[in-house]
Amino acid sequence: MAGKVIVLTSGKGGVGKTTSAAAFAAGLALRGHRTVVIDFDVGLRNLDLIMGCERRVVFDFINVINGDAKLNQALIKDKRNDHLFIFPTSQTRDKDALKRDGVGRVLEELKDSFDYIVCDSPAGIEHGALTAMYFADSAIIVTNPEVSSVRDSDRIIGLLASKSRRAEFNLEPVAVHLLLARYSPERVRKGEMLTLEDVKEILSIPLLGVIPESESVLRASNTGTPIVFDEESSAGRAYHDAVARFLGEQREMRFLQPERRSFFRALFGRA
């Protein structure tokens, strides 16, 4: 088995990388793929909280890189799905502890036992973020329909094309996908938010999915449950669609229109 490395990255912070990494990894696992999700944000560990396993962390990524713990001692098996594992990071303040050679070695080892290795990148374009993107086979660019997020995404796309392992060794380029999160069809209709078409045109990378702004995301993070486990949530269903598209299925984009309006208001335009 040779697992694929997927990085979720954005440049800008607070756009929903960790939420998306948790949802995407859980979505892959729900479809029967052996999946591990790794937190690359050294010093600011949070994936464990979003995945709801914060009290089960014993060893972490840095321990394994330094040889202080075995991989199977550090991996946390998800209680909801047998195919899903969480690999927490360290709370140490030494960000340079993430040595590239060490990370490469650990990822190679993970590739033997997992189909997908989902990497949750830290924000910024510093060491941690560059290390997370370096080994990627695929990248999911998490973007919000907002100027600073789109600009940072563009920067990250440029870095992926020049600074990844695939670029360095002239391999097939990293497959880059756009995941547009926190999309509000209602605000788009009012002209208050960049449209999906605007962002697609500006970044010109293939679209993997659009995640509607949804109150259910905060509820899910409150309880440490990846949003894909919430069957009712529009955001959760949108993540399921994105995972299906990532695996090659054709699925129509959903949740692009405001909540249904009455026939007469639709007929007579803005009310």
Place this chain on the structure above:
Amino acid sequence: MRLLNLLFPERRTTAVIARERLKIVLAHERASREAPDFLPVLQKELLDVIGRYVEIRSDMIRVNLGKSGDTSLLEINVEIDGAGVKPTKNGASGDGKAAARIDQGIAAPWVKPS
């Protein structure tokens, strides 16, 4: 379609402003990001060569790699207004007019008028 646009022009909503601002700033950032490494060296050598004929300062020459449609264009702008002409020995374009013709600067299409 034209008529429709005339009757219902696109409102200048904040989203439209955001889109336009992004397009402009990203066009600039992408151009400088994709600039190849040899440009500064090329600029210095050009300065040396031109400096043999005209008195020129380093800020009077600009070298950019741009795009016009599908074509990559190397754009070299040399500003020699007010630059003194150096006396030359063998008259290689020593009259100053030939040198001036290099510039007369019609800006390339992607250059923003300053």
